[in-house]
Amino acid sequence: MDSVLHCNGLRKAFGDLQAVADVSFEIAPGETYGLLGPNGAGKTTSISMIAGLLAPDAGEITVLGTRMTPRALTAKAAVGLVPQDLAIYPDLTGRENLQFFGRLQGMSSRDVQTRTDEVLEVIGLSDRADDRAGEFSGGMKRRLNIGIGLLHHPKLLILDEPTVGVDPQSRNAILESVESLATEGLAVLYTTHYMEEAERLCDRIAIVDQGQVVAEGTRRELIDLIAEQDLVRLKVTGDVHAAAAACADLPAVSSADAEEDEVVCLLDGAAGNLPALLGAAGSVGATVVGVTVREPDLEDVFLHLTGRALRD
C-alpha cells in the first residue's frame, strides 16, 4: 500500500527553540492519523512543514511521492489544510469564501460552482451560503473553515485542532464529518490535545512531546505499552507529592505521579498491592480518602511516557 504522506526525520528550530526535533510517520489512503500532544509539543510546526508553509531544517516530506517544499505546487494541490485558527474572510459570504479558495486551487469556474454547492451541503451551510461569514456562529465558521479545506478534493486533509473553542454540538458534528471523510478514502492528519478525539477518530496515533514522536501505533498498541498494569488513583489529603514519591518506591509500582490532589499509579496487580499503596501514602502523613482502579487510556499512556499530563 503506497502512503499518501511520508515524513522522515523532520527537524525545525526557531532560533534556540527546537520546535520539532525528530518526527517520522506515514499515512495510508483512507487512514486517519492523529498527532496527540500538549500545546507546544510541535504539532502545528510539523503540520506547517507538511503543508508546505515552512521548509524543514532537516528531513523529508513526500505527498503522493512528490517532495513537499514551499514551492512544490503539485504536492500542495494534493493537500487540504484546515488551520487551527479560523482562516476565512468575514466580509465575504460563505459561498464567496469557498469560491475564492477554489479558484486559488486552480479549479475551473464550473468545478468551483458545482463543488461549492456540494461542500455547502456537506458542512450544512447551504441555507446561509450568501450571508457574510462574519455573521456566522462560532460553530458555523469552524465548519466553513473545514469546508474550504475539502473543496478541491484533496488526497490528504490536514486538520489542526479543528475543535478548539467549539461548543459540544458543533464539535460532535465536526467529528462526525471527519469520520465520514475517512470512509470515503481520504487520508486525514488530525492534531489534537483532546485524548477522547484521538481515541474516537484515529486509526493510528503518534504521541508527540517536545518535538519528538515518543510512541506511535493504534490505540490498542499504545495502551498495551502499559496494558499489563492497572491504573490506580489515590485521592489524598496532605502532601500529595510526598505520597507520590513514597508510592513510586514500591517494587510493584512502575510510575507514580502527583496530579492535583491525586496520586496516579501504574502498577502490576492492583488488588494485591493496594494495602501497600495505602501504607506508603500514610507513611508520609497523607490520608487516602478515595481509591479508583481502572484500565489505562491514552492520557495515562502520555503520562507514563512523558511524566506530564496532556493538558499541562
Add this chain to the structure above:
Amino acid sequence: MLRAASHILVKDTRLRLRDRSVWLFAFVVPLGLTFLFSSIFPDTDTIELTAGVVDLDGGEVAAGFVEGVVPALVDAEVVTAVSFAGESEARAGVADGAVDAAWVLPEGFSEAVLAGGDAQIEVLVSAGSSLPGELARGVAQAYARRLEQVGLALTAEGALTGGPPSPELVEAVGGAAADAEDLIRLSTRTSQVGEPLDPLSYLAAGMAAFFVFFVVPYGITGLLEERQLGTMPRLLAAPIPPGAIQLSKLLGAFLLGITSMTVLSVASHLLLGAEWGPPVGVAILIVALVLAAMGVMSLVAVFAHTAEQAGNYQAVVAIVLGLSGGVFFPIPGDAAVLRLVTSLSPHGWFLRGMNGLAASDRWTAVLPAAGAILLFGAVTAVPALVLQRRRSTW
C-alpha cells in the same frame, strides 16, 4: 503567477468595495477638502480692483501717475478706473462700496517730490475690500518707491548745479516715474501666489498627493491583514507561487493609488475647474508618486506587527511628508529654507512638477521632478523588500 495574483486582487477589491473607509480617503475627503479650502481661500487670480483717482495736485509728477500709471493698469486689465472730481466724492464712493479703493494725490504733491521733500499718495480702502485694497496700496507704494529714486536724482543734480532742476530733467524723471511696466508686474505678482499653478489646481493636486499616501497602504498592509485574519497559512498552502501573494498586494496598492489620483484629477477639473496641465505630464507625475508612496509605505509597514499598527505609523509619515511637501499651502518661491524642506518630501517634488508643467505647458517639464519622486520610491522600496524577506513568511 499573474493568474493567482489576479484572483487575490479581485478578492481584495471586493473586500475594499465593502470597506467604505478606503473610498472616503481615496475620493470623498480629498475632493471635499479641495472644495472646502477653495471656498475659504479666495482665488487671488481673480482679484478685481475698481479704483478711483483724485488729482488735487495737477502737477507734472501727479500727472505721471494719473495719466501714465493708471491707464497702463487699466490697459493691463488689472484695474477698473473711476474718476472723482474731489476727495469727498472719492471718500463717499469708497464708503458706500462703489469702488474698492481710491488714490488721492494731494495738492503740492509734485512740488514736494521735485523739492525732494515728503510727498504722500493717500489710499482710501473700502471696508469690505481688503484684498483689492492691498493691491491698491501695492500700486501706490511701488510708485512712491520710484519717486524716491527720482528725488535722489534731483537732489544730486541740485547739489552739482546749485540751482533748481532743469525742465528736461523734470520731464525725464517724471516719465521714468510714470513707467507703469513694473507696476503691472507688481500687480500681477500680487494677484498670484508665487507659482504658475493657480491656487485651486495647486490645492487639488496637493490633496490628491496627500491622500494617496493614505490610500496606498490599504494594499501595502494587505499581507499584515492576511496574517491577522489567519488566512495567510491557507494562501501559502495553496498551489500558487508564494510571490503571487505579494504581487497581488502591490498591484492592489498601485491600482488603488492610480485610480484615486486619476479620479481626483478628473473630478476636480470637471467639478471645480482645476487645471492639471498636459495629461501625459500629469500621468507621469501620478505614476511616480504612487510608486514612491508604495515604497515609503512598504518600508513603514515592515516595522509594524499588525495592520492597525502599520496604519498608525503610515498615517504619521503621510502627514509629516504631506505638510513638509506643502500640500495645503504653496511654499513661497523666495523662502529658501521651506523650499529645502519640500525637497525632502515626494509631495513637494510632485507639486514642483505640477508647477513646472503649468509654467511650460510641456510634459517633459515634469521629468526632473518625476525622477526625484522615483528616487524616493527606490530608496525606500529596496530596504523594505530586504527587510520583508528577512521576516518569517507567516
